[in-house]
Amino acid sequence: MRGSASQLRRAISLGLITGAVMLYLVAVGIVLAFSARNTITGVVTLGRLMLAAPPLAAGYVVARRGTDLAPRLVAGLLLGAVSGVIVAAALLFASAVDIRHILVRISPPLLAFLAFDQDASIGALLNLALAAALGLIGAVAAVVPSRVRRPAITGVIGVVVISMLEPFLRPRLTDFKLEGVSRFLFTHKGLSIASAIVVFAIFAVGSVAWPRVRARYRARVAAADPGTQATIRGVTLLLLIVFLLALPQIAGSFLSQVLVFVGLYTLLALGLNIVVGYAGLLDLGYVAFYAVGSYLTALLTSPISSLGVGLPFWVALPIVILGAAVTGLFIGAPVLRLRGDYLAIVTLGFGEIARLLFLSDALKPWFGGTQGILGVPPLFGVAKVSVPILGWQLTGPTLTYYPLLFFCVIAAIVATRLKYSRIGRAWNAMREDEDVAQATGVNVTNYKLLAFALGASVGCLGGAVFATHLASVFPGTFNILVSITVLSIIILGGMGSIPGVVVGALALIGLPELLREFAEFKLLVYGGVLVLMMLLRPEGLLPDRVRQQELHEADEEEEPGADGGALTPAEQG
Amino acid sequence: MRRIRRVSLVDIILLAIRVVVAIGVVIGTYATLSAGKLTWEQWRDLLIFGVAQGSVYALIALGYTLVYGVLLMINFAHGDVFMFGGMTAFFVADALGSSGFLDANPIVGMAIVLVVAMVSSAAVAILLERIAYRPLRRAPRLVPLITAIGASLFISNSVRGLYGEQVKAYPQLKILVGKFEIFGVGILKTHVVVIVSALVIMAALYWFVEKTRTGRAMRAISEDKDTAALMGINVDRTISITFAVGGMLAGAAGVLYAIVFNQVHWFMGFLPGIKAFTAAVLGGIGNIIGAMLGGLTLGVLESIGPNLLLSGLGVPSPNQLRDVVAFSVLVLVLIFRPYGILGRPENR
Incomplete structure (x- = not known):
């Protein structure tokens, strides 16, 4: 009672x-x-x-x-x-x-x-x-038991997601000669009652059927001989590559623009992930590297910049990356001996100083002050590329997508290889306990510098692509909010986790681009995401295993009777 | 015995930065002073403006220092606590101003505005601690910092949504227009009011921390949280009070800021927040007197620095770069003297 x-x-x-x-x-x-x-x-x-x-x-x-x-x-x-x-x-x-x-x-x-x-x-x-x-x-x-609850929730989520995608699905369905489907699904910018029931049913049944299908498939793969397994893996990879290459064609020009932003932030987040996720250094001035990359690219490639050399992008790129790495070293070196939270604030200071300098009248002869630098040529030197056999016409976002994809894949591969290398283990050790790491022979200074330089190079790469995509650079784009956005992506996805970065970028960049009403509340949501993730799931949505253990070490020491569960502390008041 | 040290690349870079900064400061100052670009009166006005702005920074910095003292964390959202007080009190000030009450009873009116700002900031600070920080007290150090950054974004954008995006102009008090003559020197009345009120509030805080039971509890917690709890101090309650006191100071700072700059808006928490944090570190974080001195120093540096250093170095439109000066002070202080002017290096 x-x-x-x-x-x-x-x-x-x-x-x-x-x-x-x-x-x-x-x-x-x-x-x-x-x-x-x-x-x-x-x-x-x-x-x-x-x-x-x-x-x-x-x-x-x-x-x-x-x-x-x-x-x-x-x-x-x-x-x-x-x-x-x-x-x-x-x-x-x-x-x-x-x-x-x-x-x-x-x-x-x-x-x-x-x-x-x-x-x-x-x-x-x-x-x-x-x-x-x-x-x-x-x-x-x-x-109700979870076998009823789960399909119901999935169904509701399905209805909401499909209805949110209406402005993009409808034209694409028409393009692919599926007007019938589009007419059945959507009335007046939403689902009709009938189609909502159908979508709900599909998602609900799917949520029941999918785990079984997957389990059976996995069991069969596991039972197959190693040669077949390798073939399956190869085919899966090939399918993934084909899908990624064809994605802009499926998505259409507007969604490709969204994809470019998602890709850009994925790239930035991959870079920052090395600094924050691997080395455990909270860098709040990451935007500085992004800005340096953009401005260096613009200076080197634009014929009307103050340098006026007008190099082709691929010639300028190595110089840009080198410049970025040097900037990373210069910003990194003085802050390495600081404690974690002071390091965060100092890097924030560097980021703001970079922005104010690019903006200032004092450096206007070089960086153009508020006007920035115009006339950055497109990445391949031409605005339009046609793919011979497939008949694709690539321009604007559908063109930028490919180098961006290439850079993201490269960055992801490098990051993965680093993570399981000797360097990655050194970073792990350093993040968990700097003194102990040093005592066991890890050269903390050098490894920190390495993380900074690598992160800076990747950030610069993002800046370079960004400059060519917009054909210009403006100081206003490079504010602290970029750093915080990238940080939110990493936190949401999970620090140190590469799939997490992709999911984080899709959720935090893709979603606001799709829902235009959302743009106004984007920062509010980012703030909320940072707070809620830290309170409820500090390891992120798709956590990295090592990091997860680290963050839950303290839990085992706490007494179990404490108020807990899925209830958010915000609701506890 | 002589200490033998290996000189690393990092040491060389650090030394180079020191040398460059020192040379820049000396040359810039010398060039400006010898060129006589500003008159003595202009320097004096800049100095007084610096002190007024610095006393606002000092009030905010005290909030950082108090919280750092008890929790060893940087309350990144403190700037937004400051903003919230200034924004909320605006509506009261506006109502009082348009009804004519503020000009009829300026002292009572300002007191009401000040109290509203202090109470609303304190409320936000308490909520912030309760919701965002308390559950994370035993988490790794970066976790509460990331939470605080999120909270900062959340508070400022909530205010933007709730109160609107426009810049709001505070009503001007008739009695605060013009100058006071003090020892034959004309000083803007607003500056005098701001400096005096800040000093009074700081004195009250000093008394509170040094002389009251709660203040003693706060000091005990900053020495050693677990031992303080064993001695019968209610740690959770005292931490809440610390946040409330910090919030009240920030709310007062919000109104004083509005008196100096005449306007408030949803994004105004960021820069003063960062600058006040700089001030707190400059004075030695966790040190109350240090925060006051740090705030004044930073305010003066920021108002005089661009004219004194940069214009001497031949930089065009130096006042555009005042935030650069503030951030440079932040970076240099954190790198070279993270324990502040008054502090001593920690042996960690």
Whole structure:
């Protein structure tokens, strides 16, 4: 009995926090921004889903504990109701008192959206009922066995993702003569009810079937003789390469532009990963190398830059990389003896100094001040390349994609080889305990410098491609936010993990490019990602094994009774 | 016996940096002074402006130092705590200003604005500690720093979403327009008010840390957290209080900043935050008097430095580079004297 009473108390306090989170989402403007995006046309928009997520998740969390069915469900319902009361009260208050001059997003359209286009009092009641229902649904999700829950969640995610991709899927489907599919899937910028059910079913069935298919496939491969295994691996690799090469053709020109950004940040993150992930040096001034790479490339290749030599890109590239490595050494050398957190701040200082110098009037004769450097020729010297047999016309992003892919693959291979080499092991040792590493004969200074120089070279490579892609460089592009974005990618994917970098870049660069409403809230989300990842999963989504053990060493020492689980500390308040 | 040291490449680079900086400072200063580019009055005004701005930095720097003292972590989001206070108090100041209350009762009005700023900053600081830092107290050192960077981004962009992107102009107080004559020297009234209020607040803080029970608990925790807990000090509560006090100082700094520069916006936390951190390190992080001195030093360096050094070296538009001066001070201090002016090298 006492257990259920405490569960109800927990439901109330979590409900209050959930309500506050919902109000925050509304007031910060993210809900209304996404309310124009239909997920299922006429039924639910993305904005509405965002507002529904907190009570759902919190209902799930509160009902996960306990043995008896009824109190768990009641807890979910209560939690939803409490959060609903808060939202309803806020709605009534905001309709009565104009607070728009303080909280700028509380506009009449927002209030109408919140009240489901009804009168404020009816809207308040609807909100209350809806939030209570969502809390209950969350609790039900916690009660049902996972073989039911998992397909259901996958199905919902599938519906949301497919509907988000509508602006890109629809034209591409038309290009590939699949108007029928496109017409069935989408009505008015969202899924229709029927297609939503179909998509849900496909994803739900897929989530059940996929692990079995995979297990059977793996078992068969494992049973095959080594020669066949090698062939399978070769064919898989070949298919992957063909896919990556054909990707811009499948994706079309707009998505290729997105791919270029994803590739660019993947490259930068691969470089920073060497410094942060392998060597454990938190470099917040990574943008400096990116800037140096861009500016050096522009200086060397643009015929109208202050140097005016107009070298071809591939001739300039070795000079750029060398210049970058030297910059890395020069920035790296003075900071090596600093403690981790001071090193982060000093590198941040270097990054800002680099930006301010490129921007300044004092160095305008060389770097062009605010105007930057124009006239950077395209990477291959020509703006358009046609591929003979396939008949592809490569220009702009579809052209930049290939060298970028090439550089990313090279960087990934180098990074992987380094990780398992003697150097990588030295970095591992150094990261875990510098003194011990030194005592066992690791030359800490040199290995740190090496990490800095390698990271700088990769960052410069990114800058070089970036300069040729934009055909110009501007100082405004190289601010601290680039460093933090790259850092967020690594943190999300997992420090030291190369697949993690790719996933991080897809999520943090690709997604905001796809959802234009998102751009405004990009930095907010990056900040949230950094905090939440550090609190909940410091090893990242696709963790590196060694790093994971390192970060969870402390857990074993803690007493097990501490409040834990999937509940975020933000929700604990 | 003479110590034998191996000279490495790093040592050579460090020495080269020292030499270059020293030569630059000497030549620049000499050239500027001998050319007589600015009059004595202009230098004096720059100095006073530097002190005013430095006292704002000092207030923020105290927050860094207090938190560093108890947790040994850099609260990177502290600049945004400062920003939040200034932004929130703007709405009160604006309401009081447009109703005429602020000009009728300037002292009461400013006190209300100041209290609102201090309370709201303190609230954010407490939440920040509770949500973002407390669960990570035993994590590896870089983990809370990354969290703090994320929190900084999160707070500033939340404010951008909640309060809007525009720059907001604080109402100007009629009684603060013009100059005071002090010993025959005209000083902008706003500067006088800012410097005096900062000094009063700092004195209050010093008294709080040195004389009260809570202050003693804070000092005990900064000596040794575990022993302090054994002596019956509520560590969690004291850390919360430390964050609250740091937040209050930052909130006050937010209002004073608004008085000096007349405007607030969502991104204003970043630069003063970094500069105040520099000030804290300059004075020796964890050292309260050091943070005050560091703030004043940095403020003066930043306002005089570009004119004194860079214009002497023939750099065009030197004031554009004042942030470069501040960041250079940051980099040089951290590299060459990470224990600050007042501190001694740690034997670690």
